[in-house]
Amino acid sequence: MSATKRANKRSPSNIPNAAARKAPTPSTKPLQKPQRSSVDKEQALNKTLIENYFDSHFSNNKNLEGDSSNAQPVKASVEALGTVLVSSSLPLSIPHESELPLQETLDALSVKARVIPLMAKLATAKSDELSIDRKAKKVKKDSNEESSVRLSPIHQSLFPIMNTYADVLLTTQTRENEVEMRQTYCLHTVNHVLKTRDRVLKNTARLNAAALASSSKDTSGEAEGTTEDAEDDDEDAGDVERNGNVIEYRDQGFTRPKVLILIPFKNIAFEVIETIIKLSGASQVENKSRFTSEFTLPPEEDGLDPTKPEDYQHDFRGNIDDCFRIGIKFSRRHMKLFSDFYSADVIVASPLGLRMVVGAEGDKERDFDFLSSIEVVVVDRCDMLLMQNWDHLQHIFQHLNLTPKSAHDCDFARTKSWYLDGRSALLRQSILLSAFPTPEINALMAKSCKNVDGRIKISKAYRGSVGEVVVQVPQMYNRITSPSLRELDDARFKHFVEKVIPTLKRGGLEQKGTIIFIPSYFDYVRVRNHLRDHHADLEVGELCEYTSNSDISRTRSNFFHGKTSILLMTERFHFFRRYKIRGCKHVVFYQLPEYAQFYAELMNGMDVGMESRCSVVYSVYDKFRMERVVGSDRVKKMMDKDTFMFA
Structure with a gap:
């Protein structure tokens, strides 16, 4: 039977208990990229950060029985962030500022090649347009200044931490550094979505090629498929299961959305989505005019009392509507805003706006199946959410990574094992950003964030x-x-x-x-x-x-x-x-x-x-x-x- 027919025939009722299947041998060492030729460059970047945590963290061979709570905490001071406390079983060390160019730094951190020039442009805040060579699928700059661009201290210190896929609690957000922090988690978001999507597309091409070869009785080996959208790089095919001559790729979840970003006001959401658009390299953005009109204010309405404090004018600039939700769909060089949640890759919403969809027990119309396969959740400005309704945020976290009530056209033959086992919450990365720590934020991290790879806390001392x-x-x-x-x-x-x-x-x-x-x-x-x-x-x-x-x-x-x-x-x-x-x-x-x-x-x-x-x-x-x-x-x-x- 071909792989395609096998996938269509399989249904939830026919799926055997995932726990009863033979457990794969746990991976004892994360996958690594080849070492750099220059020892000095490797030491400058920090060896532990060149590991491909995307592959190791989301592997079906992941050991979910590990306990990071007993790990020996590592504490150090990072000038750009504050005091970093690492409680993780991963072989991590504290990232330090590197003198390497942006290109080499992000390449060593396994960032998608087509995103690196876009991040360089964003980091330098230049307005020059990038030309896209669709045939080679690479982004080219009109100038040769890219090689000299370096990441800022915030980018250099924070992105390697996020890239480990451990939970992150950062309580040092200020007006001065919040833009760079948002650029960092937007880079992490785009990189994660593109890696996930490219892998699915590649494996789909491989399955189609294998099915075609099987139908023609060609059993000489697996055909290497290519797609126009998947990037031609050295990434492996992910988790592969062999059942006789049938090859199964476990690379999907129950539903498509993979990243959830929770934000208090539309003015911040506008900045975040604009950053995601720039980093995606999309040549066409559908519903862009609608997005601009709904998330901004006309100049005559966008005015604050100049006698108010500076932090008030900063926080309440623009559109401060706190009820919104928007799905973002990535496809080739095209991006669609206001996409249906089940066809979106990223969901940006306020806790109130998402709570109205999730609903409460007893409501006739409620839906939270689209949250079942979230792999990265970012909560920006937790301190401002405390001034709204903290219960909405807690309610959303309680409905993350639950087994969906409907199949939603899920291909169970390609669903990762820890989704089927109901343990996907142990792999979800939670990133909480706040201006200061509170017992409520700490409790949310302790009770709702159970990442098997532990957590990293970033704090600072106060003068008063x-x-x-x-x-x-x-x-x-x-x-x-x-x-x-x-x-x-x-x-x-x-x-x-x-x-x-x-x-x-x-x-x-x-x-x-x-x-x-x-x-x-x-x-x-x-x-x-x-x-x-x-x-x-x-x-x-x-x-x-x-x-x-x-x-x-x-x-x-x-x-x-x-x-x-x-x-x-x-x-x-x-x-x-x-x-x-x-x-x-x-x-x-x-x-x-x-x-x-x-x-x-x-x-x-x-x-x-x-x-x-x-x-x-x-x-x-x-x-x-x-x-x-x-x-x-x-x-x-x-x-x-x-x-x-x-x-």
Whole structure:
């Protein structure tokens, strides 16, 4: 029976238990490319990074029983990134800056040859067009400057880390380096899609040639097939199984999408997709005008208050719609945007936009089968997603790499064994990028990212935003204790009721001009209800993310003119509005903000008087927040003290 007929005849009900099949011999050593002729160049790039991790990581011979949690962590400092902590069973070492040209660096890292000149153009930010020789399928530059182009320190340090296919948690994202970080994961995305697609096309050609040879009773050997789209390089055919004279190539998943990129706003998605288009080398992009109109704003509408802080103007530039999803399909030199998910290679979406498709249990219309074969997931600006709805992101991760409910024209004869075994989540690479670490981000990495090759964490030390406070106001820090994290919210509320509220009514008089900053909306509601029920004599204003524009104006005016003595404010309100609240004489931090710059902004916006002061409530569970506000060195001392004051 020919391979084609055999594949069509096979169905899910006829597939034997993959676990019962004879297990292939585990690979003890990742596949390597031939060593470079120059020892100096090899040492400059780092020998462990020239291994072809794409082949070794996604091999059917992959040992999924390995435990990277027991691996000895390797810690080092990389100037361009920060502190890198590697917890992996792979023979990795920390990448260092190389003096090699871009061409040789990316070639050694197994980047597709046709992508390298495009990355060179992107790295140098040149606007000159590239001419494409379709016959040779190589990209040529009009100038000979390519040989001298080098990757930036961010590219050189971060891409080799991503290219290992281990999980990556990076918490050093800033306005200055985020563009290069996005270029890096876009390069990783395009390289992964092209490698996967070229392998499938080559193997399809081989199967067609083998079927043709079998029909003509030519059993002299396997025919070497070629396709117009597959690149003529030295890549092998992937995982091959032989059953008599029948050859099976296991190179696919249940569905086509392989990369998922989750982004908070359309303005970032526009930059990411534009970068992917440039790196793909596509000569034609379908639905490009629709993409531009939906993901950008007209010039007359794209304007922000110039008095707002620089980080606010940067984050909220352009289109800040947080509900979108778009599929990207690669085919030859053509790319299609807004492709159906089941025919797309890359999906770019916001957590809210994708959640509306995934749905929840009990919904009549929901679909998440297209997430069953995701091999790389990137979450950009996790810190901004915390200001939206973190539950949406967790919900999406819970629906990744599940066995689909329908076949969706899947060729089970070519499906990789670990998909059939329901263990594809162990091979999925998760890349989380954030401006700072939080317990929520760490928990997502620990619970939902189970990469068998371990994880790499990148962090940095903080000087503390308390040094940016210019007003001369005493800042009193009071530590609360709690037997467990579960009881922390009650302990914090009890401290607020017993210790903080009495200070707001000294001598029977209200302490006017007091802002109570509460990061969590749930804590905000709890405090608001308590003040309404038990302290109705206090004039309290409310500002949260759900407050209407008219109520915001009225509340700010009343607070400035003294008609309202106390103002409750959430962190999300300040994140999305960034108003300077006039009339503030005292600040009470129910909990420190996630964004350390908010602390300095509120303090510097005070109308300082003789009795002005700041009060902060913290616990040992607030170490991440404390570190960003008071600094990495000082936080260790403050965790052991009940009170601490900055004057």
